[in-house]
Amino acid sequence: MRWQEHSLELLDQRLLPAEEHWLTIEGASGVAQCIRDMVVRGAPAIGISAAYGVALAARGADDRRWREEVHDAIDELAASRPTAVNLFWALEKMKQVLETCNSRDEAIQQLADKAVAIHQEDLAANLTMADLALDFMADTAAGQPFSVLTHCNTGALATGGYGTALGVVRRLHEAGLLKRVFADETRPWLQGSRLTAWELSQDDIPVTLNADGAAAAIMAAGEVRWVIVGADRITANGDVANKIGTYGLAVLARHHNVRFMVVAPSSTVDMSLESGGSIPIEEREGTEVREIRGIQLAPSGVAVFNPVFDVTPASLLDVIVTEKGLVESPDLAGMRSLFR
Template sequence: MTASVQPIVWAGDHLRLLDQRVLPHEERWVDCRNAFQVAEAIHGMAVRGAPAIGIAAAYGLVLDALHHRDYDAAELVLAESRPTAVNLRWALARMRGVWRGGADAARLLAEAQLIHAEDLAQNLTMGKLGAALLPRDATVITHCNTGALATGGHGTALGVIRSAYAIGHLAQVYNTETRPWLQGARLTAWELTRENIPAKLIADGAAAHLMATQKIDWVIVGADRIAANGDTANKIGTYSLAVSARRHGVKFMVVAPSGTFDLQIRSGQSIPIEERVPRELTEFRGAPIAPLDMDAWNPVFDVTPADLIDAIVCEKGVIENPTEAKVRALLG
């Protein structure tokens, strides 16, 4: 079961990105013709999700190579678009390796397309591995959007949910709204309803009460960066879900491709956490919802310690109760 939507499309001489800021009520595409426009789309959240950011950035380098623009400048503007998602820097490093080998734009395009295809294949593998961990008729909670919209297709955490539903291992999904950008209410809900997967939207703050009053089998989330010891940075609110899950005996699963691991970082304490502008909290779609002089603190990721994670699923296998030794053993 693969996703019915593919949000990243190479159109021959430009890149088309499904604008996730206006979903679910409008399906609008952003056409990018240079690396700067791709970086704007990434920073502006038109494209989001760690794997999708990496794929889009790879295509952004191709766009500038096609027009013989400065490669280093293109790489720099893309690298600065989002600091937390390790997939971005991983994809840029991989493309630089090809560029250093004397590649032309055609060879860079082939590499970007390979990164795209590999991500989809990894998603399908992770979906199968993660679904196998769920009991029949499982009830799960997921956070943010980790589906086709956030990846090269199918999804990471939502890919597990898709795969579990396809084999009859899923009875119910509860997807959080995911403030302040409402990726769960707008994007995950859109993907789930398109494919008739049984789902209910909940407020972020309702998750602990849900775990306390109903049988929840797993919390399933994605990741933007995973440290060598298994500490995981993901959308703000993930850590709270992990704490609540441990309190209520609910298992906690992180699903991410191997490119999301950053083995140069020993623990989550060293993961840079992006903070965005206060108006994302004090406004909604440009309309003020707080006093005009109200300040705000707006970190968009948090770190879940490895000891709160029951399983990390990547395309290379499953790491149960992750430790640095287990992570390094699997990733080599």
């Protein structure tokens, strides 16, 4: 994301790694469309983009109806995707700022400043989480490099910069503790192969791409010590909604005695929901599974089950890492202790 005061520039992640193409967005409706269409994805990045969308709404609003138009833009952005709580967290922060503004000119400046602050705070949170996770993992590493497995994309492309789970991977690499990253391809949008493998290759971090179905064989062979993933929503008891396939990885990890870490900023934590059963799970249309970039892979009329996320029970997690601290063996008491 590149903020240009009058516009927001978004790297079109649908085209990576074949093409690096930036889109210039000048209004909130355009930002909402980019979120729906997966131009920008990843819970923190969605929230940041939406915040910039609110700032653009103020800039394009009518002088007489500016407050009403900005509220309409917030509603439109909120409807763009249902699962990632960072979206609603960021919009609530922007709404609070809006209520303090007495003129359109004031709203333009104050909302832009808040959006930039949300962006900067996310980057700072990523760096803090990476440090906390490194300290936690180094205690058991005895100075010996080890390999990890990750799912989907949780790097700079999905955040304000550096990354959540991939931020931890980067920090392990910098500390000389990373042997290799196994990256699930992550069907059906292939974020692991198109985005994670691309990001890590850009930074010369050793990465091996694998089909999602190969994760069990990798764990069985003793190739990895940790599975590290991000999150789109974490509930009060520590249940985690993340990219579809995460739940299966957690089951595999528990069976193979591989430890499981979730890395996400506190804006991903939703203490208003008691458990993962209350999380709204987005389901997208079947063409995403039947085709890849227009190439048909399945019979055109076959029914498709295409949830974007699944819910991993807290009982399968070893630790949740946020910028506020860690919750080991997460449960309701541990989450409440950190997120009162």
